[in-house]
Amino acid sequence: MAEQKKLLRALAGETQDVPPIWMMRQAGRYLPEYRATRAQAGDFLSLCYNPELAAEVTLQPIRRYGFDAAILFADILLIPQALGADLWFVTGEGPRLSTITSEADFAKLGPVSDIHETLNPIYETVRILSRELPSETTLIGFAGAPWTVATYMIAGRGTPDQGPAHALREENTALFEALLARITEATIEYLSMQIDAGAEVVKIFDSWAGSLKGEAFEKYALEPCRQITAALKERYPHIPVIGFPREAGDKYVGFAKATGIDCVALDNSVDPEWAAANVQVDGCVQGNLASRHMVTGGQDLIDETRRIVAAFKNGPHIFNLGHGITPDADPDNVQLMIDTVRNG
Ligand code: CP3
DSSP states (O other), X not given: OOOOOHHHXXXXXXXXXXXXXXXXXXXXXXXXXXXXXXXXXXXXXXXXXXXXXXXXXXXXXXXXXXXXXXXXXXXXXXXXXHTTOOEEEXXXXXXXXXXXXXXXXXXXXXXXXXXXXXXXXXXXXXXXXXXXXXXXXXXXXXXXXXXXXXXXXXXXXXXXXXXXXXXXXXXXXXXXXXXXHHHHHHHHHHHHHHHHHTOSEEEEEETTGGGOOHHHHIIIIIHHHHHHHHHHHHHOTTOOEEEEETTOXXXXXXXXXXXXXXXXXXOXXXXXXXXXXXXXXXXXXXXXXXXXXXXXXXXXXXXXXXXXXXXXXXXXXXXXXXXXXXXXXOHHHHHHHHHHHHHO
């Protein structure tokens, strides 16, 4: 049967007059209805683990804007927690985790087979969404890429330069690689369960891929993405995979072919005309409007949106931001972006 959903058509390689559109962090603090539901849940993690409320915040941007895709509401740091790391969020600052800097820290992590005990509520959220989403809306599941997840597990928090993770990688390569292997294995099982529950596409977020240079990029960004994709394709040949090696620069070229993913998500440091010529030649691309336009709006937002749509119009494209929408964004600017994409 021919595929009807716009997002799945783009992922299958179809060029469309109007690209499908969704937005990273589309369920988030810029929306008053999100803030209300989050307050009802108590805090961010309680919201992630409450299937009814997590499904509710996933649906909010679909109701408000009619995006072509919904992304499961959860977080990339639930995997470390499911493996036994402590995880909490400090309001206004971000995540905190127990750190992994020694073999003894690593030995405290649990086996991959135990992760579902913690993550079962997430699969329930996916099941609710696959029942409740409009028939034209595609449901995207996701996980963090092993390198990005490891940067938080090693440092115990977000870091500007991923320094502690780079230090461990150089000083204790065996431990670093064992950690990456554990996360890779857990991610395959986690994404498989999301697909079993009804996710139609999965996305792998490698937010810090750009800090891996040269051979380290191939080993720790490209190779884990290839392994996860290969394992998923073996189990679920028809489920498309989106990869997001953020700030990969020249390494975006050939990334889809080398990893087997169906679509590369582009950050906003990439010029769209360059990406059309060098990345979209291999298949679908997603991106790459700068998130700041959701704060500043106006003619700049319209011009830049039109430029991106025009640059990618001769191949498969999913319109999106280059990174997540920020809490200070104006919901009206999101509508302006959507109107510009859909009406020209
Ligand atoms: O996109 C979506 O709407 C789906 C849900 C989603 C969240 N986080 C919800 C969230 C997704 C796909 C993520 C991915 C994620 N989480 C990434 C990769 C993408 C990226 O942004 O680079 C990373 C690095 C994380 C880890 C994380 N989660 C950080 C560093 C923070 C704190 C920074 C911040 O924005 O507050 C979070 C918290 C988080 N994850 C929020 C949301 C909506 C804000 C929490 C709140 O409501 O207070």
